[in-house]
Amino acid sequence: MRAAVQSMKPYVPGKPLEEVQRELGLTDLVKLNQNENPLGPSPRALAAARAALMQVHTYPEGTARRLRERLGQLWDLPADWFLVGNGSDEVFRLLAEVYLEPGDPIVVPAPSFSAYRFVGELMGARVVTVPLAGWSMDLPAMAEAAAAHGAKLLFLCRPNNPTGTVFPEHALRAVMERIPTSTLVVLDEAYREFDGTPFDSRSLLLDYPNLVIARTFSKIYGMAGFRLGYGIMRPEVLAPLLRARDPFSVNGLAVAAGLAALGDTEHVERTLALTREGKAYLYAAFDRLGLPYVPSEANFVLFDVGRPAAEVFDRLLSRGVLVRPCGSFGLPHHLRVTVGTAEANARFVAALEAVLGGE
Ligand SMILES: Cc1ncc(COP(=O)(O)O)c(C=O)c1O
Structure with a gap:
């Protein structure tokens, strides 16, 4: 071991x-313990998965091209900015596997989703924990920690799990100016669709080349069991992840279901x-x-x-x-x-x- x-x-x-x-x-x-969708999966997603079952003897198209293209249309970004993963968990793990050498520092908030610490520890990273201030993410302290330690990765969760709290866009913009450009900032937006406050993730992606955004089909679309999530980032950040990923980690049923779920308003x-x-x-x-x-x-x-x-x-x-x-x-x-x-x-x-x- x-x-x-x-x-x-x-x-x-x-x-x-x-x-x-x-x-x-x-x-x-x-x-009521895993933040799943109480209505179950999108009925359209289920119908699409059922139809896709007939192709289950074939290997899936490894990069989920059709889903990336659809996401590209919805976000008005090129399809090669999207990495589709076996849940957003796979995106976090790939970022750690590709960007962390043993001993590299990463910055994580606490309390927050444990996967950030987990993928860091898996790679032998040095995990620097920054406590929340009250119930909110302490963005200035996190930026300071990233600069002081020369962090490779910094994880943010908005809305945060388990607090459900958010920070305003201007607060993130203010600290992005102070976080070294050599630090990849991973903003986990697993619960973004539930959040009614204004926050323009797309413009942040365009303005900050070291920003990665993660989304999932597990929550709002009720597809946790399918394991489907995605990361959005610049192609130069994404390309190394493609080298390391398991070529068939995302199955065809999940991709078909995800495509249909995107249309199920x-x-x-x-x-x-x-x-x-x-x-x-x-x-x-x-x-x-x-x-x-x-x-x-x-x-x-x-x-x-x-x-x-x-x-x-x-x-x-x-x-x-x-x-x-x-x-x-x-x-x-x-x-x-x-x-x-x-x-x-x-x-x-x-x-x-x-x-x-x-x-
Ligand atoms: C903040 C947060 N991010 C990501 C996930 C996991 O997403 P996925 O099912 O896409 O791996 C969860 C699941 O509970 C979560 O709470």
Whole structure:
């Protein structure tokens, strides 16, 4: 085993449905732990994947050319600015594999999505962690750390997981001027579609050649199981990633589904409306229960149970409600709940009330 792998803490994902059902013998489970789309996949995506099944004996076109071309039209950028990956996770991993030598510094925010640290550690990088300021990303401190350490990569998450917070475009512009051009800034926008605040990712890409943006089909399009995401960056940043990638990492079913999902505005609109209404309902419940929460621009809400949350998590689970404990994010008194259907949200609130009331 390489020394870097030996010292890594394994990634602990939210529990999949099957595992929880098997462990607890529960069949009627409300799953609000992985920020999945409660409406399920886009129906158009499903139909396209079904049709594509007939071609499953053939290898996929490795670079997902049709999807890159469609994304290029939607973003008004050349198709060779897009790298389609097996989830955005693959994009993060490739960036680390291609750009990091052992000991190279990278800058990550905390608490935030653990994949950034994970891919850095995998390559034996030196991970410099910059704590959030309040619940927001401390962009000036991150820029300072990147300059002081000569970071190769700097990861940003907007809206941030697990806080759901965002920063304004002008704040990023201000620090991009101070981050060395030799630092690749990776802006993870997995939850961007849920965010109603103005932020022009495209103009940032055009203005800053060292910026990479990552998007996913896992959240708004309800396609987490397909594993489809993409990175947008200059061709000179992207080309080395093509050398290192697994040529068939993205399967043809996912690409067909992704193309169809991009055209399914009705599914997107329904998802956004459900999320908006669900968040208002959850905020009202947290207010009523006197639980502090972080207003979110994403499809989940971080809240404080005012006591060790692992215990509350276990008791919610025994009532068939699965949320995300945040101890691994360094927030032992917090839980993160995905905004579900109206019915799922109501079951979560009823279970939470019962658990906090000592039932
Ligand atoms: C911030 C963030 N980025 C990326 C991902 C993963 O995306 P993908 O499924 O495309 O690998 C997640 C999933 O939870 C996430 O929270």
